[in-house]
Amino acid sequence: MPDEKQVEYVANLARIGVSGDEAEHLSSQLSKILGYIDKLKELDVDNVEPMRGPSLKNNIFRKDEATDSGVQEDILKNAPSREGNYFKIPKVIE
Amino acid sequence: MDNLTGLTGIQIAQNIKNSKLSEKDACSFFRERINNNTSLNAFVESYEVPIGADGDSSLKGVPIAIKDNICIKGKKITCASKILSSHTAVYDATVITKLKNAGLKIIGTTNMDEFAFGSSTESSCYGVTKNPWDMQRVPGGSSGGSAAAVAARLVPFALGSDTGGSIRQPASFCGIVGFKPSYGRVSRYGLIAFGSSLDQIGPLTTNFTDCAHLLNIICGFDEHDSTSAPIEKKDFSKSLIEDVTGLRVGMPRQYFAKGIDEEIKNAILGVSRLLKEKGAAIVDIDLPHTEYAVATYYIIGSSEASSNLQRFDGIKYGLRESASGLMDIYKNSRRAGFGDESKRRIFLGTYSLSSGYYDAYYVRALKVRTLIKKDFDDAFKKIDVILTPTSPTAAFKIGEKATDPLSMYLSDIYTISANLAGLPAVSLPCGFTKNNLPIGAQLIAKEFDEETLIRAGYSYQCATDYHKRMPELK
Numbered sequence: 001m002p003d004e005k006q007v008e009y010v011a012n013l014a015r016i017g018v019s020g021d022e023a024e025h026l027s028s029q030l031s032k033i034l035g036y037i038d039k040l041k042e043l044d045v046d047n048v049e050p051m052r053g054p055s056l057k058n059n060i061f062r063k064d065e066a067t068d069s070g071v072q073e074d075i076l077k078n079a080p081s082r083e084g085n086y087f088k089i090p091k092v093i094e
Numbered sequence: 095m096d097n098l099t100g101l102t103g104i105q106i107a108q109n110i111k112n113s114k115l116s117e118k119d120a121c122s123f124f125r126e127r128i129n130n131n132t133s134l135n136a137f138v139e140s141y142e143v144p145i146g147a148d149g150d151s152s153l154k155g156v157p158i159a160i161k162d163n164i165c166i167k168g169k170k171i172t173c174a175s176k177i178l179s180s181h182t183a184v185y186d187a188t189v190i191t192k193l194k195n196a197g198l199k200i201i202g203t204t205n206m207d208e209f210a211f212g213s214s215t216e217s218s219c220y221g222v223t224k225n226p227w228d229m230q231r232v233p234g235g236s237s238g239g240s241a242a243a244v245a246a247r248l249v250p251f252a253l254g255s256d257t258g259g260s261i262r263q264p265a266s267f268c269g270i271v272g273f274k275p276s277y278g279r280v281s282r283y284g285l286i287a288f289g290s291s292l293d294q295i296g297p298l299t300t301n302f303t304d305c306a307h308l309l310n311i312i313c314g315f316d317e318h319d320s321t322s323a324p325i326e327k328k329d330f331s332k333s334l335i336e337d338v339t340g341l342r343v344g345m346p347r348q349y350f351a352k353g354i355d356e357e358i359k360n361a362i363l364g365v366s367r368l369l370k371e372k373g374a375a376i377v378d379i380d381l382p383h384t385e386y387a388v389a390t391y392y393i394i395g396s397s398e399a400s401s402n403l404q405r406f407d408g409i410k411y412g413l414r415e416s417a418s419g420l421m422d423i424y425k426n427s428r429r430a431g432f433g434d435e436s437k438r439r440i441f442l443g444t445y446s447l448s449s450g451y452y453d454a455y456y457v458r459a460l461k462v463r464t465l466i467k468k469d470f471d472d473a474f475k476k477i478d479v480i481l482t483p484t485s486p487t488a489a490f491k492i493g494e495k496a497t498d499p500l501s502m503y504l505s506d507i508y509t510i511s512a513n514l515a516g517l518p519a520v521s522l523p524c525g526f527t528k529n530n531l532p533i534g535a536q537l538i539a540k541e542f543d544e545e546t547l548i549r550a551g552y553s554y555q556c557a558t559d560y561h562k563r564m565p566e567l568k
Contacts, residue, residue, distance in 0.1 A: 054516020
């Protein structure tokens, strides 16, 4: 069961900020949910193949051709911050 | 024509074709109903000018509503999440292109649980949608806005998406037909992804005739979706036949065991009696791994969701909370933008996929999924279609399950397995509780055998009038 420390570890992996109170709350809720999910341990699945999807029998590749969907400006319009044709973020190199 | 609420989509299209009704008047009629019933909170946005093109089909000119997780070029798309609240779609989903080519008129987008995480539409950033049969109750979810809108005849039909029951369960709570096609039948290109091995787009309609005609329009292979099935397209309207002679209907013992409401159980037994009278054979079957479906689904669905929702990082689109460094932009934006249920699913999924837990949770769930699929493969050797309740209860009260995520998850117990196995399934209206709340029956068929669902559902509908009842709106 994830304790608050583990919740903070998972929060970091998931890139979601949490306060101490939130971590405590999430820890108790996730423990309850995972407690139910532990049901799956009742089953012997040693010789069972995992099923990743219903129809993913073969991977389907498209032709490796460059296309222009012509929506660059529309995409950039959705950006929270931009400069010219770039997404803008704070400086990351010291 | 004064009142279109009693007409099916096909009847509206016929009136348009015969020039008894203009496309413009049809849209105005439903737009007025939307505006007069905003207390339902079924719509996120309704368009003053409907979106459409000059295409043709058996449903040409008929208005339709779209769940707010399917992209309509140039229109707001939010998944009912704060993190996307200012986002504009830059392209049409394949289903939208198909609707345009068929001449339908898109009149708005409908409310939903945030990112389709939920069974009640309570997790929407726009607030809960009300059930038109009882405004104190939820419409189900996550396609609750689409279901409430269709049930209240604010629109003749709508599209939704179904990852674990999100079309069928709200259809059942609102007394309409909700159809989840086989995995691969309908392109998901332009559907904002939740669980990529589970998601499927489908129609919510008042009846099977409209359902078959809408399926004809939205189904088919699409090179933009690598999971769409390269199989022959069928004319589903040919399955609108009132004949179930010889149809073998399986009733899984496990679905009628415990926790099911007596009124629901009796309504489903009523469906089986009627099908039997009409010539079907009712067979008891076993789906032994049913009790593991919810746990399996919440690991797989949440794992896929946590992966799919990584793209909401505050950089390329969506909400950005200002911060001095990149890492804090991610953390602050996602903290502010995602609601509680989205965070729970992301945490559960991230935990299941994390080093040290991957085999114990994620891989184990994938293996149990194989066992659940095998249950169906074995059952379908003896039968053609499975009959179950759609939900263990009728619509519950707003707030009743909101503070207990696990009890909310368990309300999906009957619908989840069809997504895990990739099977087509439909919920159809089959009765009312003593409190006048709709009850839904679920039919599940073999992969790509939508025709049997339509034939069985249509035959049932021909002998009953539950689908004709409408809620009284204030």
